[in-house]
Every structure is written in C-alpha cells, then in structure tokens.
Amino acid sequence: MIACLRLLSALCLAALLAACASSPSSSLGDLPRTPDASIEQLLEQATSAKTPEKASLLRLSAADLAYHQNNPARSAQILAQVPLDSLKPAAQVFASTLTAELAMTRNQPKAALAALNHPSLQNLKELAPEQQIRTGTVHARAYEADGQTLAAARERVAMAPLLSGDTASSNHEAIWALIAAVPAEQLQATNNPTLDGWVSLALAVKGAGTLEQQQAAIDTWRVQNPGHPASLQLPQPLIKLKELASQPLSKIALLLPQEGPLANVARALREGFMAAHYQAEQAGQKPPIIEFYDSSRLSSIDDFYAKAQAAGVQLVVGPLEKPLVKQLNDRPQLPITTLALNYSETDQGPAQLFQFGLAAEDEAREVSQRARADGLHRAAAMVPKGEWGERVFRAFRQDWEANGGTVIGVEYVDQPVALAQQIADLFHLRQSEGRAKSLQSTVGTDVAAQPSRRQDIEFIFLAVPPQLAQQIKPTLNFQYAGDVPVYATSHVYSASGDRNQYLDMNNVMFCETPWLLNTTDPLRNQVAAQWPQANGSLGRLYAMGVDAYRLAPRLGQLKALPDTRIDGLSGNLGISPNQRVDRQLPWAQFVNGQVQRLPDTSR
Structure with a gap:
C-alpha cells in the first residue's frame, strides 16, 4: 500500500513538473504554466524539485496563480524567492511581466516599465503568442498610466495581429482612444506604417472643425489608406460621427x-x-x-x-x-x-x-494637476474666508489627495493686517522663535538665532484676488518662505497691465485663459478693438461667449468622442461624464513685472 502511494506521489510530481514547462524546450528555456494544482502544492513540489530551474518554474507558477486569484501580496512574496538573474530568457520574460502586473496593481507604472526594461524582453517575439499578448498588454497599460500615450498605442498596434474576436475589437477601439487623446501638436510620424496610419487619421479628424468637415476628412483618409485596420473597421466613435453629421444645427x-x-x-x-x-x-x-x-x-x-x-x-x-x-x-x-x-x-x-462656466473649482483642480506634474507632493493653501474660499479649497484638496498628495495646512485669509501672523503660523515660525528663547533661558546668555520655517511644505496653493496676492507674496519673503513655490488660480491676475503691481508677485505661477495670454489671436484682437474692456479681466467672459458659440454645434460630437477636445479661448475644452465642460488652462508666471507664458505639461 505504501509502495502504491509512493508511486502515485511520484507520478503526481512528474505530472506537475511536466505541466510547469513548455515543450519542446528551446534555447530560451521554458515558460511556466499554471497547472491544475494549488499554490501550496506548487510550493511544496518546488522544495523537492531536482533542479533549481524546475524549482524556479514551479514558484513562478505559484506566484502567477496567486496573482490570478487576486492576491497580489502573496504573489509578490513568492516572486521575491525566485532569482531572476539565474533564470533562462523565457522565464525572465515571464517573471518581468508578472512583476510589471503586480506594480500596476499598486498603481506604480514607472516600476512596471522598469521591470519591462529587462534585457530578456528582446526575445519576446520568439515566445508563444499568449506570452507576447500578456506582456504587450501590461506594457501598454503601464505606458498609458505613465502618460506615454503614443508608446501605449504602439504596443497595442504591435500585438494586434495576434488577437482575434472580441479581444481584437477591444484592442482596436483602445488604439483609437489612445491616439485620439493625444494633442494634435504631439502627433508625429513614428516610422511604424500602421501606427502612422492611426496618427494621420487622428490628425485628419482633429484638423477639421465642423462635423461635415470631419466626415469628409475621414472619407478622404479611408480612400488614401484602404488596407489600414481603421479603414477596414472604422472605430465606433467615428461611426457615430456619421449620425451626428446628418443632423446639422440651423437655429x-x-x-x-x-x-x-x-x-x-x-x-x-x-x-x-x-x-x-x-x-x-x-x-x-x-x-x-x-x-x-x-x-x-x-x-x-x-x-x-x-x-x-x-x-x-x-x-x-x-x-x-x-x-x-x-x-x-x-x-x-x-x-x-x-x-x-x-x-x-x-x-x-x-x-x-x-x-459651461468659468468655475473656480476647475482652476483649483488645474493647480493640483500642474503641481503633481511638476513632481510635488506636499501642499499648503491660502484662500479667502467664506463660502467661496471653502468651495475652492475643497475642490483642490479632493483632487490633490485623490492622487496621492498631502495637504499640510490651510489659512483662510481676510484682513491684510493679519497676514504676517497667519503665514508665521502656517510655517511654524513662532515655534522656531520659541525654541530660541527657551535655549537662551537655559544657557543664560543671548543666543543669535534666525527663525527657521518648517521644511515639509513644497508649495502653496493660492486662490485670492490681486489685492491680497500683492501682499501675500512679499509677506512670504519677509517670513523666510520666499523660496516656496506659489501656484495660483487666475484670480491673482487683474490683467491691468500695471507692471508695479506684478513686481509684488514675482515668481508666482498662475493658470489663465488663452484669451488673456495669447494676444495674437485674430478674433480676440478684433473684439478688443471694438470693446476695449475685453483686454482686461472681462476678457474671460468674452472668451467664454466665443467658446459657447463654438461648442454649440459640437456638443453631440464631444459626447460621442469623449477624448476629443477643442482649443478654445477660455481653455482647452472637453466634456466630462456628467456633461459639464471642463477647461484645461495654460500657465504663466510673473517675472520682473512681466507675464511670461510657461511650457505646457503632459497630462
């Protein structure tokens, strides 16, 4: 009986090991496979495996099984026991892919991309299609999450020939969604004919203004690219454009x-x-x-x-x-x-x-996005007392904390006379002075000590009118916090052209409508020539009026193409899922009394 059990155990072990290896073996080695066994069984067999390679393959299978059972912590724990450098290339690809997938469960796309930068990935095209698809999918996801949208599209284009059925259709739509989300000025030739076809289609759609012009541009593109995947199967959002184009707006x-x-x-x-x-x-x-x-x-x-x-x-x-x-x-x-x-x-x-409106909450979220793109994590805020300041700060805080940022403190400002005390409290300057006095009392002699501020505040979110902003920045300088970056909403900018006023806000960065930053726009200049008040802060309302007109015939289009945006004069405009127009704004900075446009950041 015992002999029979031993024989059965040996047969099970042989079956498990066979299931964990691809056959026949190649110079790249074997890929692990997830057999019909539990994680514990795989780990137990790994401890008694005859070779280190077989033990590693079994542990990789166990880690993979834990991942697919939605237990990433266990998967990472097991994967850490596998010596990556000692594996053959195929297993290295598998382990690197699983490492990337685990990083994505932690929302760490950079770590995922680092794992997929392993030299073994050069052999990916020699492996089974299933592995190519799996690696390509997580690579695309990581690129997209990291803001490298074109690179994500390139990965999906590369694995498209390997797909079929619903998976192929989903990947096809995902390619268009990625390409359509890239601003036109960032769409450039890639030396990849298929990807370049997608790019040229997106440029054709983005370069046309009206629905009719877009439809004509799509038809022309299809004639010029008859064999392209998007020509053979037009993406669903572009099919919807045909329906919209048949209903022109006349009143x-x-x-x-x-x-x-x-x-x-x-x-x-x-x-x-x-x-x-x-x-x-x-x-x-x-x-x-x-x-x-x-x-x-x-x-x-x-x-x-x-x-x-x-x-x-x-x-x-x-x-x-x-x-x-x-x-x-x-x-x-x-x-x-x-x-x-x-x-x-x-x-x-x-x-x-x-x-559609010029909501201050939009600008608060714009500040959050800009500071995050600049690599900052810890913020303090200064907003006016009252309901408006509460709303703006709440919008900033929600977006900031939802994306991993921390708010160190907030001051609600009202009377300029209290600014110095409020800024000192925000930066703990009074505590610094108190420590100096305490030390002086202890040693019994005068202590030369310059107040020091807290160092954990990386920037200040500022949403106040120009009169307060002009006093806050000099007070920050006076309170030893002049080196802390200030990111502000457009409310700090009066558009008065008073250089002396702007000198008081030197280095303050703020978001603003293109209308007030781009003084070369022909329509803007035409309007300002007739109504000079459009050169000042009222210009934001003129810009909104222009954009309301331009949005009118395109609401259905923006709803059908949620990644489509319009370069308006009140901002870069899109439609959110709750059908509100959201604005992305350009940025500027006060430099020696002048307003200087800042480069855009990737979103």
Missing part, C-alpha cells in the same frame, strides 16, 4: 438676462458669442440663425421652451442665472438640448443638459 436660442445684476456679465458673453458668429459668416460658413430671449423677463421656463420649440430652435444657449440652471438640472428631461452658462450644485441632470 439657436440665446437665453441671457438683459436687466438686473448679471446684465453686464451677459453683455460680455453675448458680444463674444456674436463675434464668433460673425467670424463664421465672414469665413463663408453657413452659421445657424440666432434668436435672442431675455431670461430676466421669464415668467415660466416651460413657456420659454414652448415658444422656442414652436420657432424651430434646436439648441438653447443659456440661461446664466444659477436658480434657472438649478431648475433645469432638477428636471428628468428637457424638450430641447441646452448649454447652460453656469453650473448647478448637483452633478446629475437630464441627458439634454450641458453646463
């Missing part, structure tokens, strides 16, 4: 107040909107008819929509008033697609409602 209702506290804001929005309309006419386009409605005289929002429908309106731009936007957002549906020019307090609204 818009502009719903803005002509009286009341928002009349001046509405006037700037309306003048920007109509400037873009006239520009389209001058360019030979056939822009939609614009009908004006006064929201300050509305007796019923339902009556307005009834009149608009009867007049053949296909899109409403407005209202501006927050209570009216809230009314629309609370409804289950709207009779006409509407681009509101303000935001409701709650996210979820009817499918027909889009929302």
Whole structure:
C-alpha cells in the first residue's frame, strides 16, 4: 500500500513538473504554466524539485496563480524567492511581466516599465503568442498610466495581429482612444506604417472643425489608406460621427438676462458669442440663425421652451442665472438640448443638459494637476474666508489627495493686517522663535538665532484676488518662505497691465485663459478693438461667449468622442461624464513685472 502511494506521489510530481514547462524546450528555456494544482502544492513540489530551474518554474507558477486569484501580496512574496538573474530568457520574460502586473496593481507604472526594461524582453517575439499578448498588454497599460500615450498605442498596434474576436475589437477601439487623446501638436510620424496610419487619421479628424468637415476628412483618409485596420473597421466613435453629421444645427436660442445684476456679465458673453458668429459668416460658413430671449423677463421656463420649440430652435444657449440652471438640472428631461452658462450644485441632470462656466473649482483642480506634474507632493493653501474660499479649497484638496498628495495646512485669509501672523503660523515660525528663547533661558546668555520655517511644505496653493496676492507674496519673503513655490488660480491676475503691481508677485505661477495670454489671436484682437474692456479681466467672459458659440454645434460630437477636445479661448475644452465642460488652462508666471507664458505639461 505504501509502495502504491509512493508511486502515485511520484507520478503526481512528474505530472506537475511536466505541466510547469513548455515543450519542446528551446534555447530560451521554458515558460511556466499554471497547472491544475494549488499554490501550496506548487510550493511544496518546488522544495523537492531536482533542479533549481524546475524549482524556479514551479514558484513562478505559484506566484502567477496567486496573482490570478487576486492576491497580489502573496504573489509578490513568492516572486521575491525566485532569482531572476539565474533564470533562462523565457522565464525572465515571464517573471518581468508578472512583476510589471503586480506594480500596476499598486498603481506604480514607472516600476512596471522598469521591470519591462529587462534585457530578456528582446526575445519576446520568439515566445508563444499568449506570452507576447500578456506582456504587450501590461506594457501598454503601464505606458498609458505613465502618460506615454503614443508608446501605449504602439504596443497595442504591435500585438494586434495576434488577437482575434472580441479581444481584437477591444484592442482596436483602445488604439483609437489612445491616439485620439493625444494633442494634435504631439502627433508625429513614428516610422511604424500602421501606427502612422492611426496618427494621420487622428490628425485628419482633429484638423477639421465642423462635423461635415470631419466626415469628409475621414472619407478622404479611408480612400488614401484602404488596407489600414481603421479603414477596414472604422472605430465606433467615428461611426457615430456619421449620425451626428446628418443632423446639422440651423437655429439657436440665446437665453441671457438683459436687466438686473448679471446684465453686464451677459453683455460680455453675448458680444463674444456674436463675434464668433460673425467670424463664421465672414469665413463663408453657413452659421445657424440666432434668436435672442431675455431670461430676466421669464415668467415660466416651460413657456420659454414652448415658444422656442414652436420657432424651430434646436439648441438653447443659456440661461446664466444659477436658480434657472438649478431648475433645469432638477428636471428628468428637457424638450430641447441646452448649454447652460453656469453650473448647478448637483452633478446629475437630464441627458439634454450641458453646463459651461468659468468655475473656480476647475482652476483649483488645474493647480493640483500642474503641481503633481511638476513632481510635488506636499501642499499648503491660502484662500479667502467664506463660502467661496471653502468651495475652492475643497475642490483642490479632493483632487490633490485623490492622487496621492498631502495637504499640510490651510489659512483662510481676510484682513491684510493679519497676514504676517497667519503665514508665521502656517510655517511654524513662532515655534522656531520659541525654541530660541527657551535655549537662551537655559544657557543664560543671548543666543543669535534666525527663525527657521518648517521644511515639509513644497508649495502653496493660492486662490485670492490681486489685492491680497500683492501682499501675500512679499509677506512670504519677509517670513523666510520666499523660496516656496506659489501656484495660483487666475484670480491673482487683474490683467491691468500695471507692471508695479506684478513686481509684488514675482515668481508666482498662475493658470489663465488663452484669451488673456495669447494676444495674437485674430478674433480676440478684433473684439478688443471694438470693446476695449475685453483686454482686461472681462476678457474671460468674452472668451467664454466665443467658446459657447463654438461648442454649440459640437456638443453631440464631444459626447460621442469623449477624448476629443477643442482649443478654445477660455481653455482647452472637453466634456466630462456628467456633461459639464471642463477647461484645461495654460500657465504663466510673473517675472520682473512681466507675464511670461510657461511650457505646457503632459497630462
């Protein structure tokens, strides 16, 4: 009986070892396989394996099994017992791939890319297609998470011929999503014919303004690239463009107040909107008819929509008033697609409602993204007292902490006379002075000590008006914190052209609308020549009016192509999943009284 058990045990061991090795063996060695055995059985067999190579293959199989059982900690623990340098190339590829997959479970794309930089990966194309697909997939994921979008697309293009069925279709759509997400100026030839075809398709779509122009550009591209995978199977978002192109926009209702506290804001929005309309006419386009409605005289929002429908309106731009936007957002549906020019307090609204505004919260998140792109991790904040400051700080903090950042402290500023004390508290300067006094008392003699600030604050998030900003930066210098970078929202910039005012904010970095930073834009200069106030802070509203006009015919397009963005004059614009227009802003810095544009960062 015992002899029979020994024989059975030996046969099981032989089966396990055979299952863990690919056959026949090649000069690259064997790839581990996950056999029909538990992790414990594999590890037990590894301890009694006849050769170190077989023991390593069994442990690799056990680590792989733990990974697929959603136990990355156990997988990493087992993988650490495998000596990578002693493995043959095939097993090294397998181990490096698993290491990368484990790094991605920890959201560490750089560690994943480092693992996939192992010399053994040069042999990947000689291995089984299944291994090539697995390695290529995690490589693409790591590149994408690291912001190397074109490299991610290249990996997916490389493994596409190995795929079939639903997996091939998903990879096909993923390639387009990656390419479409790359800004046009970063799309360049790669010397890879298939990838270059994808790039040229994206450039054709991005370079066309209207839906009709995009459709024509796609058709031309397909004629020029008949054998390309995207020509044989157009990506789903581009198929949707055909449906949208068959429904041209011919009449818009502009719903803005002509009286009341928002009349001046509405006037700037309306003048920007109509400037873009006239520009389209001058360019030979056939822009939609614009009908004006006064929201300050509305007796019923339902009556307005009834009149608009009867007049053949296909899109409403407005209202501006927050209570009216809230009314629309609370409804289950709207009779006409509407681009509101303000935001409701709650996210979820009817499918027909889009929302667009110059939200301070957008800029707070912009600061978070910029500081993160610059490699910073620990922030302090200075915002005004009150509900507005609370909202802006909350938006910054949520985005910052959600992406691994830490907020060291916050000061709510109000009276300039209290700034010195608040900054001293933020940087613990009073504690430093207290330690010096304590030391002086202990030794009984005068101690020469310069106050020192805390060193864990890497930058300051600043969202205050220009008058406060002009006092905060000099106070930071005075309080031994002048070397701490300051990242600010556009609220610090008055656009007054007063160089002396900007000298007080030297080195402060801030996000701002392209309208106020790009003074060479023809439409901007044309508007400013007619309405000089558009050169100042009101220019942001003129820019929003222009962009509302340009967004109007493209809302369905942006919804169908969520990675598509428009280079507007109020920012780089896209549509979020909750149908709010999100703005990405360029950056500038005060340098010796001048405003200098800063290079863009990758997102």
